Amino acid sequence: MGIEISDLECINYLTAFDTAIDKGIERFEKFWLMFDFIYKFSKVKKEEDSCMETLRMMSESVLTRKRKEIEIRQTNKVNNKEDKNNFLERLLYFSDELTEKEIIDEVHTMIMAAIDTSTTVVLYTLILIGSYPTVQEKIMNELKDIFGDSDRDVQKHDLVQMRYLEATLKESMRYYVMVPFVSRYIDKEIKLKNCTLQPGNNCLFVLYGVHRNSMWGKDADQFRPERWLENEMPSNSSAFMSFSVGKRNCIGRMYAMMFMKTQLSHILRSYTIYADYMKLKLSMEVLLKPASGHYISIKKMLKNCKEIIK
Ligand code: HEM
Numbered sequence: 001m002g003i004e005i006s007d008l009e010c011i012n013y014l015t016a017f018d019t020a021i022d023k024g025i026e027r028f029e030k031f032w033l034m035f036d037f038i039y040k041f042s043k044v045k046k047e048e049d050s051c052m053e054t055l056r057m058m059s060e061s062v063l064t065r066k067r068k069e070i071e072i073r074q075t076n077k078v079n080n081k082e083d084k085n086n087f088l089e090r091l092l093y094f095s096d097e098l099t100e101k102e103i104i105d106e107v108h109t110m111i112m113a114a115i116d117t118s119t120t121v122v123l124y125t126l127i128l129i130g131s132y133p134t135v136q137e138k139i140m141n142e143l144k145d146i147f148g149d150s151d152r153d154v155q156k157h158d159l160v161q162m163r164y165l166e167a168t169l170k171e172s173m174r175y176y177v178m179v180p181f182v183s184r185y186i187d188k189e190i191k192l193k194n195c196t197l198q199p200g201n202n203c204l205f206v207l208y209g210v211h212r213n214s215m216w217g218k219d220a221d222q223f224r225p226e227r228w229l230e231n232e233m234p235s236n237s238s239a240f241m242s243f244s245v246g247k248r249n250c251i252g253r254m255y256a257m258m259f260m261k262t263q264l265s266h267i268l269r270s271y272t273i274y275a276d277y278m279k280l281k282l283s284m285e286v287l288l289k290p291a292s293g294h295y296i297s298i299k300k301m302l303k304n305c306k307e308i309i310k
Contacts, residue, residue, distance in 0.1 A: 001066070002086040003065055013054070021286055027039060027044055060100075063100070070089065091106055124175075124176040125260070125264060127296055130275025138225075139164055146158050147265075163229065165268075171223060177207045180284045181206045205241075210241050211241065215236060215239055
């Protein structure tokens with residue numbers, strides 16, 4: 001968003017964000033809180049309101065700072081192309097059409113959707129890579145072909161060549177689907193094979209279930225990156241739902257893939273990973289979280305790929 005914020009502001013914002021999400025989950029888990037009149041007087045609502053107030057104050061202060069910055073630039077006639085590509089500035093340029101609340105909502109959506117998601121996918125991918133030495137070896141060989149012994153930065157054309165790493169990432173996202181479910185409001189009657197969904201209700205799509213469905217083959221429950229390189233994918237083009245499908249799918253997916261490939265290629269050029277995914281216990285929150293710790297360790301490598309320190 002192109003705004004400098006202090007560590008304290010950052011911590012307050014993230015704590016309020018995490019707590020607000022936890023409160024949302026708590027309401028979802030406790031069925032009696034579904035009734036608005038009970039929820040209105042509950043402790044959960046009070047705590048949620050206090051978090052939302054922190055978030056609102058922070059977003060308002062960021063918007064005020066950004067507007068001031070634009071004003072100063074306009075007074076000094078400074079025109080920077082990059083600034084116009086900045087997410088927050090783009091929203092503000094449309095501010096005649098968007099209300100203050102709509103801008104703040106967009107800011108929240110972007111932060112919520114981008115925070116934690118790619119980092120957590122990288123975490124699960126490392127755990128899986130560390131649990132499958134043959135997969136790790138194949139990635140190491142691929143990276144060696146692209147970078148040799150160099151730890152140079154990743155260029156755009158390198159990303160295209162990381163085919164096995166990309167297959168591993170996709171398989172990891174299939175195996176541990178980061179956003180285990182998405183919800184939708186039903187606005188018209190939808191006839192399914194065994195039932196009819198009635199308008200006026202909400203429904204949940206359990207993406208975790210879609211990714212373990214038998215359309216992925218008999219080995220749907222196995223982690224096997226090779227499936228992405230063989231031409232044996234499910235015929236249904238919506239079978240892979242890590243970034244969701246339809247109009248509200250993830251707008252950050254291309255960026256997330258580039259970011260994750262870059263990050264993993266740096267880590268795996270310098271470290272050997274050891275992990276045990278069998279010990280993982282997962283908790284299905286807004287994101288799929290490891291509830292049992294990570295069971296992962298790393299070993300630094302020498303440039304010629306010999307391990308030196310544990
Ligand atoms: C591996 C990382 C990521 C995963 C697995 C992921 C997954 C998803 C999913 C499943 C949705 C759809 C939710 C729904 O259907 O209700 C979504 C939406 C969204 N994502 Fe991502 N995401 C990732 C990274 C990112 C990043 C890095 C950004 C921003 C730079 C981002 C921005 C968004 C936004 C703004 C939406 C909302 C789109 C809308 O409501 O129209 N995501 N993401």
